[in-house]
Amino acid sequence: MQHDLIIIGAGPAGLSFALSLRDSGLKVAIVERLTRDELADPPEDGRDIALTHLSRRLMQQHGSWQRIGDEHISPIHRAEVVDGDSPYALHFDKPADESDGLGFLVANYRIRKAIFEEFETLGENFTLLDATEVEQVHSDDRAAQVRLDNGKTLEAQLLVAADTRFSQSRRQMGIAADSVDFGRSAIVCEMEHELDHGHTAFECFHYGRTLAILPMPGQVSSIVVTAPADQVDDIVGLSPEAFARDIEQRLRHRLGSMKLLGKCHVYPLVAVHARRFQARRFALIGDAAVGMHPVTAHGFNLGLSGQDLLAQGLLQAVRSGGDIAAPSLLQRYQRRHMLSTRPLYHGTNAIVGLFTDDEFPVTLARKAVLRLSNHLPPVKWAIRQQLMAKQHLSSLLPI
Numbered sequence: 001m002q003h004d005l006i007i008i009g010a011g012p013a014g015l016s017f018a019l020s021l022r023d024s025g026l027k028v029a030i031v032e033r034l035t036r037d038e039l040a041d042p043p044e045d046g047r048d049i050a051l052t053h054l055s056r057r058l059m060q061q062h063g064s065w066q067r068i069g070d071e072h073i074s075p076i077h078r079a080e081v082v083d084g085d086s087p088y089a090l091h092f093d094k095p096a097d098e099s100d101g102l103g104f105l106v107a108n109y110r111i112r113k114a115i116f117e118e119f120e121t122l123g124e125n126f127t128l129l130d131a132t133e134v135e136q137v138h139s140d141d142r143a144a145q146v147r148l149d150n151g152k153t154l155e156a157q158l159l160v161a162a163d164t165r166f167s168q169s170r171r172q173m174g175i176a177a178d179s180v181d182f183g184r185s186a187i188v189c190e191m192e193h194e195l196d197h198g199h200t201a202f203e204c205f206h207y208g209r210t211l212a213i214l215p216m217p218g219q220v221s222s223i224v225v226t227a228p229a230d231q232v233d234d235i236v237g238l239s240p241e242a243f244a245r246d247i248e249q250r251l252r253h254r255l256g257s258m259k260l261l262g263k264c265h266v267y268p269l270v271a272v273h274a275r276r277f278q279a280r281r282f283a284l285i286g287d288a289a290v291g292m293h294p295v296t297a298h299g300f301n302l303g304l305s306g307q308d309l310l311a312q313g314l315l316q317a318v319r320s321g322g323d324i325a326a327p328s329l330l331q332r333y334q335r336r337h338m339l340s341t342r343p344l345y346h347g348t349n350a351i352v353g354l355f356t357d358d359e360f361p362v363t364l365a366r367k368a369v370l371r372l373s374n375h376l377p378p379v380k381w382a383i384r385q386q387l388m389a390k391q392h393l394s395s396l397l398p399i
Contacts, residue, residue, distance in 0.1 A: 003029045003127075003156040004324065005314075006146055008134050008169050010039055012112055013286025013303040014162035015119045018126055019062035020311035024318050029127045029154060031146065036130040039116045046188035046265035047108040048214055048222035050076065050201070055304045056104055059114075063121070067114035068106060074217045075101035077199040101199065105214050105222065137161075137169045139281040144325070158325040160283045160310070162303075165272040165291025173279045180349055182269040185232045186294060187225040189264045190216060191247065194256025197221055204250060211250050212294075220261065223247060224294065226269065236264050269293055273345045277337055278330035283310055290341045293348050302344070306337050 005021070007014045010032035018028055032039065051059075059065035079092040079102060094101050119126070133149040137159060144159035161169035170177065202213040209231070212224040225247075227235060238246065240260040248258050272291040277284045285307045292299035313329045316322075323329070 002154055003027045004158070005029070006031065006144065006154055006156040006159050007162060008137075008146070008159070009162035009164070009286065009288070010034070010116075010119075010128065010130070011162060011164075011286060012115050012300065013307050014160075015115045016058070016062060016064075016304055017160065017162065017285055017307040017311055018119060018122065019064065019115070020058075020308055021314065022062075022122060024315055025125070026314070026318065026324070027125050027127075029129060029156070031129045031132050031134055031148065031154075033133050034130065036128065039130065040113070040120075042109045042112045042116075044107070044109050044262065046190070046262070047267075048105055048188075048190070048216060049108050049111055049300045050214060051104045051106060051111075052301045053103070055301045058304050058308055062115070062118055064111075064115045064118040067117050068110055071217060072106060072110050074105040074215050075199055076103045076105060076201050076215060077101045079201045079203070081203045081205070083205045102201075105201075105216060107216075134163070134169060137172050137282070139173070139279065141280070144281040157323070158281055158283070158314075160285055161288045162284075162286040162307075163288055165270065165287040167284070167288035169282075170274060170284055170288055173282050175274055175276050175279060175284070177272050177274045179270060179272045180293075182271070182293065183229055184226050184269045185229050186267045186269055187227065187232060187235055187264050188267065189223050190220055190261045191223050191244065191258045192220050192261055193258045194219070195254070197255060202251070202254075206250055211247070213251065213255075221255065229268070232266055236266060271345065271349060273341065277306075277334040280327075281325040283330055283333060285310055289337065290345060292345065298344050298348065302341055305340065309333055309337050 004026040005028045007017060007028065007030045010030050014030060014032075018030060021028060056065060077094050092102060119128075129148070134146055135149050136147040138145045138147075139159065143155045143157065146154045146156075146159060148154065159169075161167055161173075163169055196219060197213070197215040199215045201215060202211075204211040204213070209225060209227040212222075212226075214222040214224070216222055225235065235243070243264070244258045244260055248255075251258075270291070271293045272287070274284050274289050277289050286303040287299065289306055290299070290302050292302065310333045313333050314324045317324045317326065317329055
C-alpha cells in the first residue's frame with residue numbers, strides 16, 4: 001500500500017478530517033485540484049459562515065480556530081425571523097447561561113485559510129497532491145484505487161471523498177443522490193451600516209425573495225439575498241447606491257444608511273443528499289455527503305460534524321488494531337450521520353418551500369407557524385438547540 005487513506009478534496013471538510021487524524025499514525029494522501037498557493041491564500045468569496053458551538057469546539061481541537069483571531073469572529077446573540085411586511089417576528093435569544101451567543105459568524109475565506117495553515121503543521125505522514133485532478137476511482141476487496149490526471153495510480157485501505165456536492169467520485173462508486181434545484185440563487189456581499197446591529201441575525205421572508213442579515217465584526221453585516229434565477233441579473237446590475245437603498249427599505253431602515261463593501265457574488269441554490277454515505281472501502285464527507293440550502297446555515301456545520309464522526313471510528317480502529325475500512329465501521333458512520341442529516345435536509349427543504357411560496361394559503365400558514373413557534377417553548381427550545389448544536393445529535397442515539 002502506498003497510503004493507508006486517500007482524501008479527495010482539500011476543502012474545510014477534507015482538511016479537517018486530516019487534522020482529526022493528526023496522531024493516528026496513518027499515512028494519508030490528499031488530492032486537490034487547486035494549487036497550494038490558492039489553498040494558502042483563498043480569495044474573498046462573499047460568503048460568511050454561521051458556526052455552531054460544536055463546530056467551534058472541533059476547530060479548537062484541531063488548532064484552526066485559534067488561527068482566526070478574535071477580531072474576525074462575531075458572536076450571534078440574537079436571531080429574528082420576519083415574514084413579509086408583518087411587524088411580528090419569531091425571535092431567539094441566547095440562553096441565560098451562555099455568555100458567547102447562539103453561534104459565531106466568520107468569513108469563509110478566513111476559515112479556509114486557518115484550516116490550511118494548521119494542516120501545514122502536520123508531519124510527513126500527510127501528503128498534499130495539489131494541482132491534481134482525480135480521473136477515476138475504484139475499490140475491491142483488497143484496496144481502493146485512484147487514477148490521477150498525471151497518469152499515476154494511488155492505492156489505500158480507504159478512500160474518502162470530500163469533492164463538492166456534485167461529487168464525481170460519489171457517482172463513479174455507484175452512490176445515487178437526491179437533489180433539489182430551487183430555481184433560485186443566493187446573492188452574497190458585505191455592507192457597512194450607520195447603526196449598530198447588536199449582534200442580531202435577521203431572516204426576512206419578503207414576497208419574491210429572502211433577505212438574511214448576519215452580524216459581522218464592527219458595523220458591518222453579511223447580506224444574503226435569495227431570489228428567483230430570472231431576477232438575479234437585474235439585482236446584481238443595480239448600482240451600489242441603488243442596491244444599498246433597496247436593502248435599507250427591505251430592512252425598514254433598521255440599520256440606518258448602508259453602503260456596499262466590495263462586490264456581490266452569486267451562487268445557484270441546489271441541495272443534495274447522498275442516499276448512502278459509504279461503499280466498499282469508500283466513504284463520503286462534507287458536501288459530497290450532504291449539500292444544504294443555506295437558509296438554516298447547517299451545511300458547513302454538518303460537514304465538520306460528519307468528518308469528526310468518521311474520524312472517531314477510524315481512530316478507534318487504529319487503537320484496537322482493526323481495519324479502518326471495515327464494513328461495520330463504515331456502516332456505523334453512515335447510520336449515525338444519516339440520523340443527523342436526513343431530518344435537517346428534509347426539514348430545511350420544507351421550510352424553503354413554505355417561506356418562498358407566495359400563494360395566499362401558504363402565506364397564512366407561515367404566519368401561523370411563526371406565532372405558534374414563538375408561543376410554544378418546547379418548539380423554540382428545539383430550534384435553538386439545532387442552531388447552537390453543542391454536540392452531535394447522533395451521540396444521543398443508540399449505535
